[in-house]
Amino acid sequence: MSTEFILIVVIVLAIIYLLTTLRGRNKHVDRQEKEMKSPEEILPEVQQRLESGEDKIKLIKFVRVETGLGLKEAKDLVEGNFKMDSPASDADLHQKVKEMLQSGSGPIKATKYVREQTGLGLKEAKDFVDHVKEETNI
Structure with missing residues (x-):
């Protein structure tokens, strides 16, 4: 050659x-x-797909893409173990994160708190905390 x-x-x-x-x-x-959908918006479609026999792994991937949830939260949603009622509203959550950051708790603890309260994935929760940081100039 x-x-x-x-x-x-x-x-x-x-x-x-x-x-x-x-x-x-x-x-x-x-x-x-x-634009991400909330777990409440996507739940009826997930239930319908489950009833039609769709593979759970494919459904979990679908939920993660559509909602931005983490792996565990998406799996819980597909299996019916997801807590839908968040104890904090967006305004309350925003205020709590702001207080945590101002008190010196740090962004890691604030991100963990956001994940626990909302079921968001790590990246989405971190983005939320970063947004609050930018707004409050911390």
């Missing part, structure tokens, strides 16, 4: 690799920009 042929094959493979990598990144960005 000539070196030119080998060089062309390597370049073509590199282009294919780059295109598939960029395509995967675009899908991830689309998921981030997608």
Whole structure:
């Protein structure tokens, strides 16, 4: 084989690799920009899919993508063990996180509190805490 042929094959493979990598990144960005649904909104569809015999693992993935819930919370929702009634409203939660940050509890404890109160995944809870931090200039 000539070196030119080998060089062309390597370049073509590199282009294919780059295109598939960029395509995967675009899908991830689309998921981030997608508006998340609440567990209450998605529960009827989950129940319907369960009754029709859909695989639980696929349903858990679906719930995570649609709601932003963590793995445990999504699994609990699919299996019917998810606590729907959050003890704190958004305003109460916002105020409590603000107080925690001002008192020096730190963002890790505040994030853990948000996850416990809402069932959000780690990233979403951290984003909530970061948003409160930005608003209050802490």
